[in-house]
Amino acid sequence: MTQTPVATLKNLATELRIDSIQSTTEGGSGHPTTCMSAAEIMSVLFYAEMRYDPKNPQNPDNDRFVLSKGHAAPILYAAWAHAGLFPREELLKLRRLDSDLEGHPTPRLPFVDVATGSLGQGICAAVGTALNARLIASDYRTYVLLGDGESAEGSVWEAANAARYHKLDNLCGIVDVNGLGQSMPTQFDHQMEEAAARWRAFGWYTQVVDGHDVDALLKALVAARGTKGQPSMILARTLKGKGVKAVEGKEGWHGKPFKKGEEADQAVAELKAQLTPGTPPPTIAAPVSKTRDASEPDYSKVAAPSYKPGAQVATREAWGTALAALGSVDPRVVALDADVKNSTFSDRFEKAHPNRFFQNFIAEQVMVGAAMGLGARGAIAFPSTFACFLTRAADFIRMAGLSNVRHSLHVKLTGSHSGVSIGEDGPSQMALEDLAMMRAVPNCTVLYPSDAVSAERLVVEMAKTPGLVYMRTSRPKTDILYGLDEQFPVGGSKTLYESDSDVATVVAAGITLFEARKAYEQLKAQGVNIRVIDAYSVQPIDAATLVEAAKATRGIVITVEDHYAAGGLGDAVAEALAPAGFIVQRLAVHKIPRSGHPDELLDRYGISARHIVDAVQQAR
């Protein structure tokens, strides 16, 4: 199938080893032996199997390669250099502050879709890039390289399950089974059948090969191409440090470069001696490129909110309504669920756009990981579940932040059922730390609507805002607060009540805004006016309005949130007001809550109207 001679592929594998050694030696750190085990795999993939434009890694029809074992970054960089994307000399800048060739791959590099380096994530993203091929009707294939140690991560098996469910025959995994982890041999070292039995049980077409045998790898890849409705896994038996006898298959060489001077020189010399002179250059096959409609969707065409006066609607439900409407205008929008679609209301999107709805069953890591793969390749991916269960994917969200370094990872997370206001299901189902988790992603927009109108408008803002966005929705049905035509720009806020005689500013969002309204009414009856601000945009927060309000109310600012005190709305407001010299009094949940009625719980945990009234009275 390939036009590149086997001798060329063998030589290139050796060259990749040499580059992996030289770059890590020059950088003074890194994982050369982890690269060396994968050299034939990389050579065969990059110079025989994959179809891509080496000058344009972002071509939408290029085959995708995901380095799930991200610590093998040096060989990935070397592979692209040998493909012609950049000069080989650049490789010697590995891990330097002035180079994008970081210790582990990030999308600062145009050939990296998602950041890797936290193991078990790349294969989840690869599920997403494989799904994306279907969405854009491309016949590109996705290849993902894993380590055998990595295969202990549960997320790998979530991906295995999802790929099989979605019948991703355009996805091919290769495990570099070098048998050595960081600190000891892997659980199954070279017992290939242990691993093979697992992949087979998870429904993958599974082959075991000698990972240093170029012919065997080529044949296995051809067989993998031939599967129908089934993802493929190639388990490649390799030796860590292959090619340099002093380190081949030896423990104690993980994450350790060859010492500059004799040690490195000798290793390189040993490898150079393995080169066959005079082989022709490789032939890299071009992708089958398609012309695609690149017009931008007209978001003004998204159906506007439509509610009757007096309606009671939960923000989670409004989110579902708006997501379905958004999907009708923007074909890039996809939704991902983890078997809670009837609670989050993502089932409304599924009903309207079944082909763009991806079920992951109860597996939040692959849900977010697949969304990363989709969102990196042109889709606008909306994964959603209960907000507390997004913590299951916290490390994926962390890596999504890194993957969004160019604001190009279009992942729009939504967490429903936030806070104690969910009521009787109890604390295991209450998200009380999700704002802390999402605010700690530096380039993530965090939205928290209170009513159905703002929820709907903000769903459109999520799509319009590049990169990573999080929306927090609530379970209870609540009043409509806003006019159907109102707009809710990211970074804005709404002042519900203000007067010249306000004695305090109360900043709320979501369910607590309704408590703040009640407090306003109760205080008003006592002749006391307060300013009430809806901080629907938690990150970025509307610092200007908050500072102005703090000035107007003699520095008395009270935040109230259905979230733990650490890392939530109170901290966001405090940070915004600090430069202006204002402090914040925080009303938040401070204890592990219990099951109970929502109103009982809001009161028990200190965030009901009564507590706001008390705080205002004490502060004035």
Next chain:
Amino acid sequence: MTQTPVATLKNLATELRIDSIQSTTEGGSGHPTTCMSAAEIMSVLFYAEMRYDPKNPQNPDNDRFVLSKGHAAPILYAAWAHAGLFPREELLKLRRLDSDLEGHPTPRLPFVDVATGSLGQGICAAVGTALNARLIASDYRTYVLLGDGESAEGSVWEAANAARYHKLDNLCGIVDVNGLGQSMPTQFDHQMEEAAARWRAFGWYTQVVDGHDVDALLKALVAARGTKGQPSMILARTLKGKGVKAVEGKEGWHGKPFKKGEEADQAVAELKAQLTPGTPPPTIAAPVSKTRDASEPDYSKVAAPSYKPGAQVATREAWGTALAALGSVDPRVVALDADVKNSTFSDRFEKAHPNRFFQNFIAEQVMVGAAMGLGARGAIAFPSTFACFLTRAADFIRMAGLSNVRHSLHVKLTGSHSGVSIGEDGPSQMALEDLAMMRAVPNCTVLYPSDAVSAERLVVEMAKTPGLVYMRTSRPKTDILYGLDEQFPVGGSKTLYESDSDVATVVAAGITLFEARKAYEQLKAQGVNIRVIDAYSVQPIDAATLVEAAKATRGIVITVEDHYAAGGLGDAVAEALAPAGFIVQRLAVHKIPRSGHPDELLDRYGISARHIVDAVQQAR
């Protein structure tokens, strides 16, 4: 084997169904049909298979039962009521604020070891309780009940792997394969062989039975007891809502109680008609109780820190040294690793106490989950990995907070390699959000030592402090700051420099304390004095000392941390100072960092001595 007649077990299954219906109907919410599918499983376990003291659920030799499918809580409560622990009438208080019978189980109840309700976690905890049996030389067995939908969680397969690796033949799982998830049928509905193939591939002794056939369940449990060196899994084919024809095997009944009145009455009547009158009560076998040494360890015997003047030692290394020393004094101390023991230095503990060291390979969820099971049953469990990879277990840490509601979950997490100061490996390996994650666990102590002496002392404090504790350690080797005899109580701080002419307070912890020292020296050379505080106890934080310092330095307080701004040290200090009317200026990482030298990175991201000096100069 059992002395309880089969007819009794059948009747008890029916009674458990009736209770599950009546309690959820009375409570107005909950998951009766999810309970009903498991009724024979629960009956057979609680009244025939398990050995335990029904009046003392905390007996250390009782067989353990973990309800991994936590939403079946009503049947768990009913099972204990029928065992005689509390009156059956109590069940009708389900989900009320004045009852400990919450929507999902928490250790507020004496028969619950760890909180469940986030799926896929109970089986990880069960690995821990099974390991604990070996530690305390008890022959108790651990039973864990899972849902089939739940089995999509990757953490389930991490547990499967760990249990097999540890040869836990004292662990028996049962999957209640009712074929229906929350929003749709499960991936494999009743294709029992799909699931069985997976468990077999993961090395478990796997049986498929009719989950409503009491005889078949009894036989399977006997066979499970007979395995040697292999955990057991029983896949029980069941019907959701079994026993009430109107709902049996029907979609749309997840998390939905029977309506009070006719609907519930009719269901109960239908079940009552299935009872056989006149069966004898069950016989519950007592555990084989052992007498154990209950003496408290004498922590004053832990080897004190021992460093020569001028030594350079990383806090991660000191942590490893101290943990090994602690283990020599307290036999309850165990350590858990995820294949980074040579980086975190937990290998020092392994070397000293190999039988109390548990390897989990690269699987952080089961590492933390198993620690929860161990820490709930008397061990003091120290799971550790790179701090950034603890985010992989964020949902487990969230649930550890709930499990620690009585301060009885002795899990001591440690995260190494925090912040940009790790250098060249790049952002995927840098923890910059771990303080936000851990501070958002309300009852979690958070420690962050700067030097080797404080790190060692604080390891002992971790063991002495009941419940959940987190320690953050750093990668670089740094100076020894403190005398070998100094003590570091939780909630305290150390003031490194103070004078009557301090113009600002700089609060630092960990690596930034060394930057603050440099800033102090540079400013002193300019004739400017600053106060420098080591906030080694981030939660609880030493508010009194901070307020005093703020007062002494005219309210000028600058925090500096190797962490993102959101949720970290700056927020902790700001919250502590707010009631006294002081604001905080935060120096923290605000952008996604790159690879580079540690010193370059500290400077590039605004947390080096230079930035502290600038901040002081601008603020004075």
